[in-house]
Amino acid sequence: MLANRVIFVCTVVVAMVYLYGTTQIPSLDIGDPLGPKAFPMLLGIGLLIAAGMLALEMWRDKAKNSPEADQPPAFEPRVIMVLGGVVVWTGAYYLMFIPLGYVCATAIYLFGLMAFFHPRKWVPNVATAVLFPLVTFFLFAKLEVSLPKGIFSF
Amino acid sequence: METLTHILNGFTVALQPINLWYTFVGCFLGTVIGVLPGIGPSATIALLIPMTYGMEPTSALIMMCGIFYGARYGGSTTAILINTPGEASSVMTSLDGYQMAKNGRAGAALAISAIGSFIAGTLGVIALTLFALPLTSLALKFGPAEYFVLMFFAMTAVSSLAGKSPAKAMISSLLGLMIATIGIDMQSGQQRFTMGIMELQDGVGFIIAVVGLFAIAEVFSAMEEMVKRIRPEIIRLKGSVWLTMDEWKLSVKPILRGSVVGFVVGVLPGAGGTIASIMSYVWEKRLSKHPEMFGKGAVEGVAGPEAANNADTAGAMVPLLTLGIPGGGSTAVMLGAFIMYGIQPGPMLFQNRPDLVWGLIDSMYIGNLMLLILNIPLIHLFVRLLYIPGGILMPLIMAISAIGLFALNGNTLELFFGLMFGVLGYLFRKVDIPVAPLVLSLVLGGMMEQSFRQAMTISNANPIIFVSSPICIALVIMSIVSICLPFILARLTPSKT
Numbered sequence: 001m002l003a004n005r006v007i008f009v010c011t012v013v014v015a016m017v018y019l020y021g022t023t024q025i026p027s028l029d030i031g032d033p034l035g036p037k038a039f040p041m042l043l044g045i046g047l048l049i050a051a052g053m054l055a056l057e058m059w060r061d062k063a064k065n066s067p068e069a070d071q072p073p074a075f076e077p078r079v080i081m082v083l084g085g086v087v088v089w090t091g092a093y094y095l096m097f098i099p100l101g102y103v104c105a106t107a108i109y110l111f112g113l114m115a116f117f118h119p120r121k122w123v124p125n126v127a128t129a130v131l132f133p134l135v136t137f138f139l140f141a142k143l144e145v146s147l148p149k150g151i152f153s154f
Numbered sequence: 155m156e157t158l159t160h161i162l163n164g165f166t167v168a169l170q171p172i173n174l175w176y177t178f179v180g181c182f183l184g185t186v187i188g189v190l191p192g193i194g195p196s197a198t199i200a201l202l203i204p205m206t207y208g209m210e211p212t213s214a215l216i217m218m219c220g221i222f223y224g225a226r227y228g229g230s231t232t233a234i235l236i237n238t239p240g241e242a243s244s245v246m247t248s249l250d251g252y253q254m255a256k257n258g259r260a261g262a263a264l265a266i267s268a269i270g271s272f273i274a275g276t277l278g279v280i281a282l283t284l285f286a287l288p289l290t291s292l293a294l295k296f297g298p299a300e301y302f303v304l305m306f307f308a309m310t311a312v313s314s315l316a317g318k319s320p321a322k323a324m325i326s327s328l329l330g331l332m333i334a335t336i337g338i339d340m341q342s343g344q345q346r347f348t349m350g351i352m353e354l355q356d357g358v359g360f361i362i363a364v365v366g367l368f369a370i371a372e373v374f375s376a377m378e379e380m381v382k383r384i385r386p387e388i389i390r391l392k393g394s395v396w397l398t399m400d401e402w403k404l405s406v407k408p409i410l411r412g413s414v415v416g417f418v419v420g421v422l423p424g425a426g427g428t429i430a431s432i433m434s435y436v437w438e439k440r441l442s443k444h445p446e447m448f449g450k451g452a453v454e455g456v457a458g459p460e461a462a463n464n465a466d467t468a469g470a471m472v473p474l475l476t477l478g479i480p481g482g483g484s485t486a487v488m489l490g491a492f493i494m495y496g497i498q499p500g501p502m503l504f505q506n507r508p509d510l511v512w513g514l515i516d517s518m519y520i521g522n523l524m525l526l527i528l529n530i531p532l533i534h535l536f537v538r539l540l541y542i543p544g545g546i547l548m549p550l551i552m553a554i555s556a557i558g559l560f561a562l563n564g565n566t567l568e569l570f571f572g573l574m575f576g577v578l579g580y581l582f583r584k585v586d587i588p589v590a591p592l593v594l595s596l597v598l599g600g601m602m603e604q605s606f607r608q609a610m611t612i613s614n615a616n617p618i619i620f621v622s623s624p625i626c627i628a629l630v631i632m633s634i635v636s637i638c639l640p641f642i643l644a645r646l647t648p649s650k651t
Binding site: 018025038039047083102117119 | 208346
């Protein structure tokens with residue numbers, strides 16, 4: 001129920017922001033009776049209607065005293081912390097993707113994740129973290145997909 | 155006669171050594187990735203798209219199709235051996251397949267799955283071959299108004315059947331359409347919602363969204379399970395992968411019935427493999443002389459849903475190829491792959507590129523055969539993949555996702571967009587918002603708006619054009635029915651209290 005309330009509020013906020021953004025689109029209606037604003041405007045209104053439908057569903061669930069209505073959101077603090085860490089670590093990996101190069105950045109990234117999620121298995125972790133980026137780098141080079149060389153660009 | 159000529163010409167394309175090789179590679183890789191727990195066909199296609207970047211479109215799409223049904227097959231293996239379906243459509247297989255495996259008949263369950271998939275897949279492709287040309291003739295009568303209403307119907311159908319809450323599915327659909335409006339408007343040249351970011355001028359790349367929503371989000375969910383120390387029990391596969399004569403006799407009719415159900419349901423937008431496999435399961439249980447065995451390892455409970463699930467794959471290709479409209483998440487990803495290669499499926503594709511479209515259809519016959527040949531003897535090898543620790547596998551999927559995102563345009567900002575979609579996809583799963591409507595809307599959004607505006611230009615902004623032809627009226631009625639369907643089903647379902 002709490003999750004649904006959050007979804008409801010987020011949906012209304014997104015719809016309002018989107019509708020405001022729609023009003024900012026410059027309009028040139030020559031040859032097009034609707035212009036670039038009309039379709040997005042309909043979508044914004046549609047999203048508000050969907051939020052209204054969600055509110056009705058919440059009201060119906062509450063009226064029925066449905067067991068689903070009392071379920072708390074399934075977010076555990078430890079899970080949020082770990083996944084938050086993964087997102088930050090992945091962001092750092094993406095930032096280093098070009099400066100360090102695909103092979104080096106990926107090896108460090110993989111090793112970091114494996115050390116956490118597959119702990120104390122150093123040999124397979126190091127072997128995978130080193131071999132995987134090397135093999136994929138050459139495989140994708142063969143497939144005409146060029147990945148950044150970074151510190152190995154010589 | 156015309157169809158026969160096309161089929162023969164198609165085989166000259168599909169049987170070229172290079173295309174045979176790509177069919178094999180697609181089926182093999184699709185099965186390999188599809189076997190990995192939790193990774194469904196959509197994520198598999200999204201992850202493997204970068205491998206086809208440098209390829210000729212026909213070969214690339216042949217490989218993509220191989221990946222599509224290879225992944226569907228791979229999903230059944232996980233459903234049977236670890237009770238973790240790769241996607242929702244394999245859920246019914248896991249009910250009896252896992253029980254068969256627990257009863258020591260894992261090999262038989264996998265064999266039924268492989269044979270059922272082959273028969274249903276082949277029958278489905280035969281039906282696709284027969285229906286393709288008549289449907290393209292109908293599709294040629296479609297103008298912008300008909301196309302708009304058809305896309306609207308596809309979205310309402312997907313939304314009404316995805317998840318428990320129609321409101322959440324509608325929110326997902328509309329968010330997809332909104333994301334599709336980001337970028338330069340094709341008709342007026344005006345920038346919309348780009349926030350001054352140059353990379354957004356061409357819109358949000360479809361591959362970015364799919365990789366994020368399916369692959370990265372899946373990794374986050376798997377990592378959550380690792381944190382919670384949830385580990386599925388893997389049933390050891392012992393002995394040969396084959397079935398007894400009695401099991402074969404029990405399987406034949408369910409496979410044939412499942413093929414019909416799967417194909418018909420697959421053609422309809424929105425329904426997809428999940429509904430097809432549920433319908434087949436329920437049907438088999440009703441027809442069975444021993445319905446009490448269902449859920450305890452009934453052979454028919456594996457044969458029927460597996461056949462339905464695979465025939466659905468061919469059925470879903472009918473609207474995709476003939477009308478250019480995908481009926482669900484997986485085919486939306488396929489459409490994205492088509493568009494990425496500059497190919498717009500639809501009736502004109504049959505006229506302009508018969509070599510491509512018939513080569514693709516014929517490659518499905520070959521792919522189904524390859525999957526059967528691959529899966530029976532190599533199943534022990536594929537099963538080994540289930541033993542790869544999640545702590546190694548998930549980081550590797552993140553790295554493969556990064557390759558796919560970066561290889562698009564060589565831009566690191568798109569990596570971050572992919573990560574954002576990954577977080578969004580994960581949150582959607584947590585709060586039960588279906589992702590399929592968002593993906594479908596994202597793919598169709600641009601075309602939908604173009605059709606809407608073209609129709610309104612033709613009618614001088616009179617919306618009556620959307621009910622001005624029999625096709626439009628029929629599609630509007632179907633849309634209304636699909637919008638009302640969840641409410642009708644809720645009324646028909648008896649209350650638990």
